[in-house]
Amino acid sequence: MENFENNVVLITGGGTGIGKATASAFIAKGAKVVITGRRQSVLEETTQELGAQAHFVAGDVSKKGEPARIIEETIRKFGRLDVLVNNAGTGNMGPLSEISDEEIEGIYRTNVFAPLALIREATPHLANSKGAIINISSVAARGIMPGVVAYASSKAAVDHATRLLAAELGLIGIRVNAVAPGLTDTDITTDVKSNEEMLGMIIAQTPMGRLGEPKDIANAVLLLSDSRAGWITGQSVQAGGGFLL
Numbered sequence: 001m002e003n004f005e006n007n008v009v010l011i012t013g014g015g016t017g018i019g020k021a022t023a024s025a026f027i028a029k030g031a032k033v034v035i036t037g038r039r040q041s042v043l044e045e046t047t048q049e050l051g052a053q054a055h056f057v058a059g060d061v062s063k064k065g066e067p068a069r070i071i072e073e074t075i076r077k078f079g080r081l082d083v084l085v086n087n088a089g090t091g092n093m094g095p096l097s098e099i100s101d102e103e104i105e106g107i108y109r110t111n112v113f114a115p116l117a118l119i120r121e122a123t124p125h126l127a128n129s130k131g132a133i134i135n136i137s138s139v140a141a142r143g144i145m146p147g148v149v150a151y152a153s154s155k156a157a158v159d160h161a162t163r164l165l166a167a168e169l170g171l172i173g174i175r176v177n178a179v180a181p182g183l184t185d186t187d188i189t190t191d192v193k194s195n196e197e198m199l200g201m202i203i204a205q206t207p208m209g210r211l212g213e214p215k216d217i218a219n220a221v222l223l224l225s226d227s228r229a230g231w232i233t234g235q236s237v238q239a240g241g242g243f244l245l
């Protein structure tokens, strides 16, 4: 895979799971990486693990003004931005009848509003670098699964925004793609993983026959960020071992 030396990559939610594995994969290819999240202690620990090429900015991306501050701090620290990975995400399982207005709003603020605001604020910098945006979607955006309506519909919005923004930003040289993970072994999937029946069913429906690892998703993010993917834009690529073909 391409060398990302001299590239600066911003990964929201980079302190844990898929974001952390993505930060580690970019650093291994020479990039400088900024990770964000709400928990300062988690970010401190991960940054220490990732080493000198990593920097963190603590903040809640769902709060107005925070996306702008995160982009500003990234530019202040490293002077440029080449890849924006909109990875921070949240979601509750449960039927709509059990989800409050506040929960729906929280899911949409984090999963939809924040990526749009981050992309808007990052656009001048990504235009300068002819950079790339990778939005982390989900196979749930396309599947018809019970009990995930707020989360799955927010990720469907991410997929469609990916297409719309590819059209809008292609004119200034920015590519916009999404990676849609299948079930992956991270904190967000603790509930599913502890439900043996559900876990068994999902693995049985996965042609590759296992749960995804964060590095599986990180590899897909790097593939789409690579300049050799320079003619690929507006796509949502599933990385789920063939779940939901």
Ligand SMILES: NC(=O)c1ccc[n+]([C@@H]2O[C@H](COP(=O)([O-])OP(=O)(O)OC[C@H]3O[C@@H](n4cnc5c(N)ncnc54)[C@H](OP(=O)(O)O)[C@@H]3O)[C@@H](O)[C@H]2O)c1
Residues within 6 Å of the ligand: 012, 013, 014, 015, 016, 017, 018, 019, 036, 037, 038, 039, 040, 042, 059, 060, 061, 062, 086, 087, 088, 089, 090, 091, 110, 136, 137, 138, 139, 180, 181, 182, 183, 184, 185, 186, 187, 188, 189
């Ligand atoms: N794991 C899967 O099976 C799977 C499948 C499909 C899609 N995805 C997507 O993959 C992405 C990464 O999730 P993951 O699986 O790696 O789980 P994770 O380890 O729980 O990662 C989520 C990250 O987002 C951060 N975050 C959440 N809300 C935030 C907010 N308001 N502001 C700033 N940061 C916030 C969290 O940090 P703080 O809590 O410290 O803020 C955390 O680091 C998410 O978008 C998720 O929807 C995951």
